[in-house]
Amino acid sequence: MMNRWQFLKRLTPLLALMVLVLSACGRADLSALNPQGPVAQEQFGLMKLAFSIMIGVVVIVFALCLFVIVRFRRRKGDKSIPKQVEGSHKLEIIWTVIPIILLIILGVPTVQSVFNLSKDYSNDPDAVKVIVTSHQYWWEFEYPELGIKTAQELVIPKGKIITIEAKTADVLHSFWVPSLAGKIDTNPGGSTNKMFFSAPKEGVYLGKCAELCGPSHGLMDFKVKSVDDASFDRWAAALQEPVAMPSDPVVAAAFESKCLVCHAVGDKGGPLYPNLTGIGSRDSVGGILINTDDPKYSNEASTYENLHRWIENPDDIKPGNLMGKIDLTQQELDGIAKYLSELTLDYEK
Amino acid sequence: MDWLTTVDHKKIGILYLIAGGFFFLVGGLEALLIRIQLWKPLNDFVSADTYNELITMHGTTMIFLAAMPMLFALMNAVVPLQIGARDVAFPFVNALGFWTFFFGAVLLNVSWFTSTGAPAAGWTAYAPLSGPAFSTGHGMDYYVLGLQIAGIGTLIGGINFLVTIINMRAPGMTFMRMPMFTWASFITSALILFAFPALAVGLAALMFDRIFDANFFDPNNGGNAVLWEHIFWIFGHPEVYILILPAFGVISEVISTFSRKRLFGYSSMVFATILIGFLGFMVWAHHMFTTGLGPVANALFSIATMLIAVPTGIKIFNWIFTMWGGSIKFTSANLYAVGFIPTFVMGGVTGVMLAAAPADFQYHDTYFVVAHFHYVIVGGLILGIFSGLHYWWPKMFGRILNETLGKWTFWIFYIGFHLTFFIQHFLGLLGMPRRIWTYLDGLGFNEMNLISTIGAIMMGIGTIMFILNVVITNAKPQNAADDPWEDGRTLEWTIPSPPPEYNFKQTPLVRGYDAYWKEKMDGHKGMTPAEPIGSIHMPSPSILPFTMSLGLFITGFGLMYSRDWTFITEHIGFYVAGLGLLITFGSMFLRSVYDDHGFHIEPEELEDKGVKA
C-alpha cells in the first residue's frame, strides 16, 4: 500500500506537467508542440507516439525501482544472506523481446515519415521555390521564378507548398521554423539541401538559426509571414518597383554613399547585405528588435526607434555582425531611420 | 618528486583523480557562468564571444579533461586489483598516458589567458567555423593541439588496459569470471582503440588547415566541411559509450555489493556491454540527421540507433532484478547507484526519441538535446563516478568518506540536477535553440531558464560539499578495513586498504565468479594463493614520461605561434617545436638505450607492513 501511494505521489506532478505541455503549450508561432502546418504536424505526430511509448517505459521502470527499493531495503542488524540468483532466461528474454516490439512500433512510422518528408516538390509547378542563403547573421530569401530577393522575412502564400533550397554564404547554419517544420542545415560548398513546408493559416512564424555560427548565432532570427495569394502577388510586384530616395538631399547623399554600397533598395544599391526594400513593413529589425507601437519588452519598440538603435550601433545589438558602426551625423542617422521606417510595401489586403 | 616519477598504477589513479577532479571544478565553474548568463532574458553578464568560449571549453573540459580522467582514475585504482594483478601491463606507458593527458589539458586551458581567448566553435568544432577563416586568433589552435596531446594519453591508456586485462589476470580468472567493472573497462578500452585514432586524424587535418594552410575542410578550395562532421562523430559517438560503459560497470558492482546479491544475468550483462560497444560504432550519423544525408541514410541510422535501447534495457532490468530479493543497504555509494537507474532511463528514452529522424529535425540543436545528453552524462556518468568514488575511496585512500555528509551531498546534487535539466526538455520543444548567448524577452523561456539556473547552483553546492567531505575525511586516521563494506565480492577487497605497492603478496587463485564472495561462502577467510611467497619484481620510477609529455607541450606552443613570433627571427616557432620534439624523442631514446631492470621486493620485506603505497 505504502509504496503504491509514494509512487503515485511522485508521478502525479510529472504526469500533470506532461499533459499540460503536450496539450499545445508554448507560443503558437514558435513551439514545435503547437504545429501550424502539415510538416510540423507530422513531426509532432511522431513525437507524440514516441512520447507515449517512452512514458509507458519510464512509468514501468520507475514503479519497479520504487517497489524494489522499498520492499527489499535492509532491516537493521539483518545478517541474512539472500539467495544468489544467477539470472532467469525467461525474464531476460522478456525484456529483450518487449523493447524490440516497442521499437518496431516506433520504427515503422519513423521510416515512413523519413521518406514522406524527403519528397522533392522542386519541379511541382504549384510550389513556390525559394533559395535560402544564410549569412553570419542574417537570412536571404530569393524567389528564382519571380526574380526577387528579400531578407530576414520570408513572405509566402498561405497553403502553397514552399520548396526550400538551403545554402550558406559562409559557415554552417541551420534553417528552422519550429511551428512549421523541422530544421535543415545549410552546408558550405556546393551541396544544397532541400526541404518543403506549407503554412495553411495566415500569420507570422518565428524562425531561428539552429547551428552554432559565431557570437551572434543565438540572435540570428527571422520571420516567415504567410499571407493570402493576392497579397503575395502584390508583395512580389511591389518589391520590383523603383524606390524613391530620401527627400532631404543630405540624408539621401549619406544613404547612397554609406548604405547602398552594401544594401539595396528597389533597383539601387548592392546585393552584398540584406536587401532593405520594404523594411518598414517587416516585423522586426535585424530579426530581433520587434517592431510594435505597443512595446512591452526591452527588445521591442517602434519601427523608427528600432532602426535608429540598429543603425547607431549594430554591434551592440548583434555582436560580431559584419555591418559595423557607420560614421553618420545625428541628422543623417535620424533621417535614414525615418526614411527606412517609412519604406513600406502596402500589400496586405 | 615521488609523484612526478611514479609508475605505480594506484598512484597514477590518484593523479588522474586529482587532475580530473580539478578540471571538473573548472568545467563546473564554466557551466555556472553559462547558467548565470541565461538566468534572465537579454542578460549581458558575459559577452557573446566569452559565452561561446565558455560553452566550448565547458563541453571540451567536461568530456576530455574531467570525465575521461576520472574514469581512468577508477580504472587505474581498481582494474588491476580486480583481476588479481600486481600492476598494469606497461607501467611506464601508464605514467606517460597520465602526463600527456595532463600537459594537453594544461595547454588547452592556457588559451583562457591569451589575448585571443579560448576556442569558441563548440566542442564539436564544426568546420568551417573552426577553420582559419572564421576562427582567427589562437583559440582553436589550442583546441586542436591540446586535444591531440591529451588524446595520445587516452589512446595509450586504453591500449595498456586492453593488454593488462588480456594478459595479467590471476590464475582461474577466466573472461567469464571477470567482475563487471573490469569487463566494462575492457570494452571501453577497445572502443578507445578504435575511436581515438579517428579523432587524431581529424585533429591533425584541422591542424594542417589552420597552421599550414591546407584545405581539408575548406569548401572554397575543394575541401569538404561535412567531412569534419563525419570524422568527428565517428569518434564522437563511440566516445559517449567510452564514457558511459565504465559507469555501467561501477553501478553493477555497487548495486550487487549493497544488495548482498550476485549480479543478475551476468552473462547477458557481458553480452549487452559488448553489443552496446559494437552498435556504438554504427550510429554516428544520428548526430547528422539535419545535415542532409538523404532519406536512406537517415532511415538506416534511425533504426540502428533505436536498437541500442535493447541491450541498454537488458542492463537496466538486470540491475533492478539484482536488487530484487536482495538486502539493500543505502550507503552513499548505493544512493548514487540507485539514483542512477531512473535518471539514466530518462536519458535513454529521450535518446530513443531523438533517434526518430523526422522528430529530430525538431529536437536537434535545441535545449531538448542539452537535456538529453546531460541526463546521460551527468545523470549517468557523473552519478556513476560519484558512486564509484564513495565505494572505492576506502580502498584507494584507506579512509571511508563521511556517510552523513555523503548522503546530504547526494540529495542536494540529485535534486539540483533534475531541477536544472528536466525543464530543459521543454525549453527545447518550445523553440529554444542550444548554444545561444541570450534569448529575447516574451518568448516564454524566462521562468524555465531561471529554474534551471537555480538547479545548477544547487549542483554547485553539492559539488563543494563533496570536496568538503574529501577534506574532512583526509584529516581522519587511515583505518579502513580490508573489506570495509563487509559484503565485498571481488578481489580488491581481499587486500589491505590502501593496498601495498605490489598489491598481492601472493597472486590469488580464482575459483569462480565473485571470487572473494565464493571463498567467504565456503567459509574461508581469504583467497587461496596460487603461488608460494617469493621475490616480487617491480618497475623503477622514471621521470621520462613527464619529460616526454613536456616536450610535446613545448612543441604545441611552437607550432601555434609559428607565425606570430617571426619578429624575433623567421621560423622561430618551428625551432621551438623542434626543441620540444627533441626533448620528447630524446627521452624516448634514453628510455630505449638505458636498460632498467626494475627492482625486487624480497620475501623478508613483504612481512614488514611498512611498504604501503
Ligand code: HEM
Ligand atoms: C554542473 C553541472 C552542469 C551544468 C549546469 C551544465 C550546463 C550546461 C549548459 C548550460 C550548456 C550549454 C548548452 C548550450 O547553450 O547549448 C552545456 C553544454 C554542454 N555540457 Fe554541460 N553542464 C553540466 C555538467 C556537464 C558535464 C558533467 C558534462 C560531461 C561530462 C557536460 C557536457 C556538456 C557538453 C558536451 C556540452 C556541449 C558544449 C557545446 O555545445 O559545445 N556538462 N552544459
Ligand SMILES: [Cu+2]
Ligand atoms: Cu547561423
